Amino acid sequence: xxxxxxxxxxxxxxxxxxxxxxxxxxxxxxxxxxxxxxxxxxxxxxxxxxxxxxxxxxxxxxxxxxxxxxxxxxxxxxxxxxxxxxxxxxxxxxxxxxxxxxxxxxxxxxxxxxxxxxxxxxxxxxxxxxxxxxxxxxxxxxxxxxxxxxxxxxxxxxxxxxxxxxxxxxxxxxxxxxxxxxxxxxxxxxxxxxxxxxxxxxxxxxxxxxxxxxxxxxxxxxxxxxxxxxxxxxxxxxxxxxxxxxxxxxxxxxxxxxxxxxxxxxxxxxxxxxxxxxxxxxxxxxxxxxxxxxxxxxxxxxxxxxxx
Amino acid sequence: xxxxxxxxxxxxxxxxxxxxxxxxxxxxxxxxxxxxxxxxxxxxxxxxxxxxxxxxxxxxxxxxxxxxxxxxxxxxxxxxxxxxxxxxxxxxxxxxxxxxxxxxxxxxxxxxxxxxxxxxxxxxxxxxxxxxxxxxxxxxxxxxxxxxxxxxxxxxxxxxxxxxxxxxxxxxxxxxxxxxxxxxxxxxxxxxxxxxxxxxxxxxxxxxxxxxxxxxxxxxxxxxxxxxxxxxxxxxxxxxxxxxxxxxxxxxxxxxxxxxxxxxxxxxxxxxxxxxxxxxxxxxxxxxxxxxxxxxxxxxxxxxxxxxxxxxxxxxxxxxxxxxxxxxxxxxxxxxxxxxxxxxxxxxxxxxxxxxxxxxxxxxxxxxxxx
Amino acid sequence: xxxxxxxxxxxxxxxxxxxxxxxxxxxxxxxxxxxxxxxxxxxxxxxxxxxxxxxxxxxxxxxxxxxxxxxxxxxxxxxxxxxxxxxxxxxxxxxxxxxxxxxxxxxxxxxxxxxxxxxxxxxxxxxxxxxxxxxxxxxxxxxxxxxxxxxxxxxxxxxxxxxxxxxxxxxxxxxxxxxxxxxxxxxxxxxxxxxxxxxxxxxxxxxxxxxxxxxxxxxxxxxxxxxxxxxxxxxxxxxxxxxxxxxxxxxxxxxxxxxxxxxxxxxxxxxxxxxxxxxxxxxxxxxxxxxxxxxxxxxxxxxxxxxxxx
Numbered sequence: 001x002x003x004x005x006x007x008x009x010x011x012x013x014x015x016x017x018x019x020x021x022x023x024x025x026x027x028x029x030x031x032x033x034x035x036x037x038x039x040x041x042x043x044x045x046x047x048x049x050x051x052x053x054x055x056x057x058x059x060x061x062x063x064x065x066x067x068x069x070x071x072x073x074x075x076x077x078x079x080x081x082x083x084x085x086x087x088x089x090x091x092x093x094x095x096x097x098x099x100x101x102x103x104x105x106x107x108x109x110x111x112x113x114x115x116x117x118x119x120x121x122x123x124x125x126x127x128x129x130x131x132x133x134x135x136x137x138x139x140x141x142x143x144x145x146x147x148x149x150x151x152x153x154x155x156x157x158x159x160x161x162x163x164x165x166x167x168x169x170x171x172x173x174x175x176x177x178x179x180x181x182x183x184x185x186x187x188x189x190x191x192x193x194x195x196x197x198x199x200x201x202x203x204x205x206x207x208x209x210x211x212x213x214x215x216x217x218x219x220x221x222x223x224x225x226x227x228x229x230x231x232x233x234x235x236x237x238x239x240x241x242x243x244x245x246x247x248x249x250x251x252x253x254x255x256x257x258x259x260x261x262x263x264x265x266x267x268x269x270x271x272x273x274x275x276x277x278x279x280x281x282x283x284x285x286x287x288x289x290x291x292x293x294x295x296x297x298x299x300x301x302x303x304x305x306x307x308x
Numbered sequence: 309x310x311x312x313x314x315x316x317x318x319x320x321x322x323x324x325x326x327x328x329x330x331x332x333x334x335x336x337x338x339x340x341x342x343x344x345x346x347x348x349x350x351x352x353x354x355x356x357x358x359x360x361x362x363x364x365x366x367x368x369x370x371x372x373x374x375x376x377x378x379x380x381x382x383x384x385x386x387x388x389x390x391x392x393x394x395x396x397x398x399x400x401x402x403x404x405x406x407x408x409x410x411x412x413x414x415x416x417x418x419x420x421x422x423x424x425x426x427x428x429x430x431x432x433x434x435x436x437x438x439x440x441x442x443x444x445x446x447x448x449x450x451x452x453x454x455x456x457x458x459x460x461x462x463x464x465x466x467x468x469x470x471x472x473x474x475x476x477x478x479x480x481x482x483x484x485x486x487x488x489x490x491x492x493x494x495x496x497x498x499x500x501x502x503x504x505x506x507x508x509x510x511x512x513x514x515x516x517x518x519x520x521x522x523x524x525x526x527x528x529x530x531x532x533x534x535x536x537x538x539x540x541x542x543x544x545x546x547x548x549x550x551x552x553x554x555x556x557x558x559x560x561x562x563x564x565x566x567x568x569x570x571x572x573x574x575x576x577x578x579x580x581x582x583x584x585x586x587x588x589x590x591x592x593x594x595x596x597x598x599x600x601x602x603x604x605x606x607x608x609x610x611x612x613x614x615x616x617x618x619x620x621x622x623x624x625x626x627x628x629x630x631x632x633x634x635x636x637x638x639x640x641x642x643x644x645x646x647x648x649x650x651x652x653x654x655x656x657x658x659x660x661x662x663x664x665x666x667x668x669x670x671x672x673x674x675x676x677x678x679x
Numbered sequence: 680x681x682x683x684x685x686x687x688x689x690x691x692x693x694x695x696x697x698x699x700x701x702x703x704x705x706x707x708x709x710x711x712x713x714x715x716x717x718x719x720x721x722x723x724x725x726x727x728x729x730x731x732x733x734x735x736x737x738x739x740x741x742x743x744x745x746x747x748x749x750x751x752x753x754x755x756x757x758x759x760x761x762x763x764x765x766x767x768x769x770x771x772x773x774x775x776x777x778x779x780x781x782x783x784x785x786x787x788x789x790x791x792x793x794x795x796x797x798x799x800x801x802x803x804x805x806x807x808x809x810x811x812x813x814x815x816x817x818x819x820x821x822x823x824x825x826x827x828x829x830x831x832x833x834x835x836x837x838x839x840x841x842x843x844x845x846x847x848x849x850x851x852x853x854x855x856x857x858x859x860x861x862x863x864x865x866x867x868x869x870x871x872x873x874x875x876x877x878x879x880x881x882x883x884x885x886x887x888x889x890x891x892x893x894x895x896x897x898x899x900x901x902x903x904x905x906x907x908x909x910x911x912x913x914x915x916x917x918x919x920x921x922x923x924x925x926x927x928x929x930x931x932x933x934x935x936x937x938x939x940x941x942x943x944x945x946x947x948x949x950x951x952x953x954x955x956x957x958x959x960x961x962x963x964x965x966x967x968x969x970x971x972x973x974x975x976x977x978x979x980x981x982x983x984x985x986x987x988x989x
Contacts, residue, residue: 023812024810024812026806026810026890026891026892027806027810027811027812027815027891028806028812030802030803030805030806030810030891031803031806031807031812031815031818033799033803033858033862034799034803034818034819034822034862034866035818037822037825037859037862038818038819038821038822038825039818039821041825041833041836041837041859042821042822042824042825042828042833043821043825044836045832045833045836045837046828046832046833048835048836049832049833049835049836050832052835061835061839104719105720105723108716108719108720109720111716113716113717113720117975119720119724120979121972121975122724122727122728123723123724123727124971124978124979125727125731125968125971125972126727126730128916128964128967128968128970128971128978129920129964129967129968130919130920130921130922130937130963130964130967131920131922132920132922132937132940132941132963133920133937133940133960133963133964136940136941136944136956136960137730137733137734137957137960138730139944140733140734140737140750140953140956140957141729141730141733141750143750143953146745146746146749146750146953147750148750150749150750151749151750151751154749181726181727181730185727189979238827241829242829242830242831244922244923245922245923245937248922248941249922249941249944249945252945263829263831266831267831267923267927270834270835271927276835279831279835280835282831283829283831283832283834284832286829286831286832287828287829287832290827290828290829294824294827298824
């Protein structure tokens with residue numbers, strides 16, 4: 001008795017409204033790759049790695065939990081400490097220099113100059129090149145036997161010493177020079193877009209007020225560009241944490257382990273040292289670093305939007 | 309820097325002499341000459357791209373002219389920096405410094421110029437009083453309404469203690485209601501301060517209500533520089549006649565004819581007597597002309613006081629509350645006529661109409677200049 | 680000051696001018712400000728151009744000349760031998776058939792990756808912009824946040840999945856990986872573009888009875904050519920320049936060009952041939968450089984769209 005009734009009820013419902021899961025079906029089909037990527041790869045993969053960082057997996061991932069052993073070992077490994085120090089030094093200097101140089105270049109470009117397109121093309125072309133190419137060129141330029149050091153010495157300053165790639169104390173600065181060469185063009189472009197976004201009337205008003213140009217930049221324009229600075233900062237910073245290719249190409253982490261970085265540590269432990277647990281723990285630390293940078297920013301962005 | 313110490317004509321507050329500006333081959337301003345009296349409210353009126361804002365920027369010193377001179381208070385300021393010209397400027401986008409409070413916004417220029425602190429305070433208090441923005445002094449621009457922001461922007465010009473105020477479409481970003489309110493306030497401000505004000509706008513109502521004189525511009529050339537009444541009633545050319553007035557003036561193409569000592573305007577086989585029209589030159593029969601008449605200068609039925617009466621057919625009626633706008637068909641022309649709001653006509657009905665030729669305009673058909 | 684008399688035919692007008700400044704303020708071309716601005720820009724330009732110059736001159740010198748001289752001096756005798764060697768016979772640790780193998784591998788990886796990733800992301804961005812369904816924004820947010828997660832965190836699970844699918848080490852596996860990691864930025868790019876198109880257009884098409892795919896192919900696609908070009912520039916350079924995914928997900932036979940270049944230059948065996956290395960480096964950088972110089976403003980637009988909003 002109940003069966004026919006339930007069928008007719010279902011049919012009735014279908015006539016009124018086709019199942020809500022079938023509405024917009026094409027759109028849902030088109031979004032399958034996005035949903036899979038977001039849920040399986042990004043969310044699933046991240047959770048998987050974090051989970052396995054608490055195991056003692058070596059050659060193959062195994063679910064035998066050892067608590068925070070891997071993290072304790074990580075933070076007592078000299079190589080990891082060097083990586084972290086390098087990342088901190090490189091990161092802080094890279095942020096300061098790329099923001100400063102990028103902004104200065106953008107401000108110069110904004111002076112209604114001639115050949116603006118030529119200059120922009122020159123400043124930005126390294127950004128089109130890969131880190132591998134960048135690393136190899138600067139490896140050659142900084143080569144102590146033939147590069148800058150040799151050239152300066154041949155000009156008479158025989159005691160001139162600039163050999164960052166073979167001096168473990170300053171090797172990270174050698175990498176910094178190459179990274180700045182590659183990336184400041186991008187910062188310049190972002191800053192220039194920010195400067196061009198400033199209402200021209202603001203500049204006119206400050207001229208009528210008789211405010212010198214440098215003061216207008218510092219007290220009016222830069223504060224107005226705060227969102228551009230923050231966004232640029234987040235982009236540079238999340239790039240810094242990932243730095244890998246450049247180091248591999250320029251120094252292979254050497255001399256010794258002097259220019260090692262977390263991303264290289266992770267790769268080596270996962271694919272060479274057959275110590276997956278260490279690799280997972282180290283990569284989780286990388287994730288944490290990025291989260292510390294991105295979460296407050298995202299919070300501010302979205303919080304700000306809600307208020308606005 | 310060379311100064312012209314001999315006063316030219318000292319009653320002028322701002323004088324523009326032979327001013328031209330071109331960007332490459334494009335001429336933006338061409339041989340402009342304007343003398344602005346002390347305390348005068350001059351409006352530069354035109355559609356976008358006519359050069360009115362460019363001219364204002366030249367006066368402010370934000371753009372350099374290619375040719376010509378600018379005098380402010382009898383001082384040749386052609387090469388002076390904006391801050392040394394004795395001007396204050398108000399912008400369409402307000403251009404308030406967003407990170408500073410209203411107080412800082414007003415005082416920033418003075419502090420940079422090294423004005424003593426008590427003097428700054430005195431000026432701030434005065435400006436805040438005049439503009440009634442005392443309660444807003446500690447707020448930032450983002451926390452102000454559009455009208456309040458514009459008031460602060462005016463305040464920034466006010467504290468500079470200058471002779472000449474420049475306004476660059478200051479009300480264009482506001483909604484219609486606020487616009488008419490602030491328009492009155494600007495007029496009141498001018499009446500109490502008695503400064504020279506140069507005001508750029510594309511809004512003819514703003515121009516007609518505020519101006520002592522209006523300069524109507526087109527393609528970098530001043531078409532007419534006169535008081536609002538003259539501009540409205542005796543436009544110098546067809547462009548000015550069509551630009552000012554809403555709905556626009558009615559135009560009819562035709563030729564002049566003479567009949568027994570009276571001049572006639574003939575179009576599509578119909579003649580209108582030009583009796584009462586005050587021509588500025590001798591009329592010649594046979595000359596191709598354009599007759600222009602504003603909607604309120606064409607009289608219908610009961611409004612007719614005399615003169616030649618024609619018959620027309622009502623095409624469309626547009627009641628607008630206080631007024632009623634009739635679109636009439638006559639002699640192959642469509643013309644708009646403004647009548648009282650209470651008088652209604654059905655489409656298709658016949659009306660009698662008569663032109664008030666004392667208020668009409670005649671233009672040469674080729675030069676489009678007033679005859 | 681005589682300028683006014685000669686320049687203007689209208690003498691009556693010229694009479695109105697008085698002595699003193701008129702017209703443009705005279706400016707020295709070599710003002711202090713100009714010297715500073717152009718000086719600084721030129722100095723910076725030299726710094727940015729120097730490595731490219733060094734690459735070119737080194738690659739055209741013979742090894743003896745390199746050992747003798749200075750890396751900045753132009754070649755005394757131009758030779759293209761390093762280029763030929765870099766292309767056809769330079770040695771990695773494993774084999775000696777030059778960069779050509781890596782070049783063709785990179786082409787085989789890049790072309791399908793670019794097509795697949797753009798196809799998926801454009802349809803996806805379109806769905807997000809015009810056919811929102813419940814939950815779509817959530818997945819999109821996860822996707823965008825995912826763009827900030829270091830790849831190292833997700834690499835190993837992907838290795839396992841690809842191994843299970845039998846794609847690990849193959850070009851197809853790498854294509855899949857590029858399509859996945861290109862998705863956040865491309866989807867964002869397309870979504871923002873489609874949102875910026877007038878919504879009335881989409882509504883009108885729906886009232887005319889067009890469906891999801893019809894609107895996409897007939898209306899959205901023809902209007903979005905520039906953004907497809909921007910996406911292509913972004914992907915071609917991005918995939919060509921990739922190193923990490925190449926080294927993790929392929930085997931030596933299928934290594935992309937960047938990995939092979941690194942192996943050639945940083946190979947510890949044999950005598951270092953700097954000229955061959957620089958020729959190889961230039962060859963690897965050639966494709967993105969050509970894309971960059973040809974696309975010009977669109978490249979800038981691509982990185983600006985990708986970076987500022989990402």
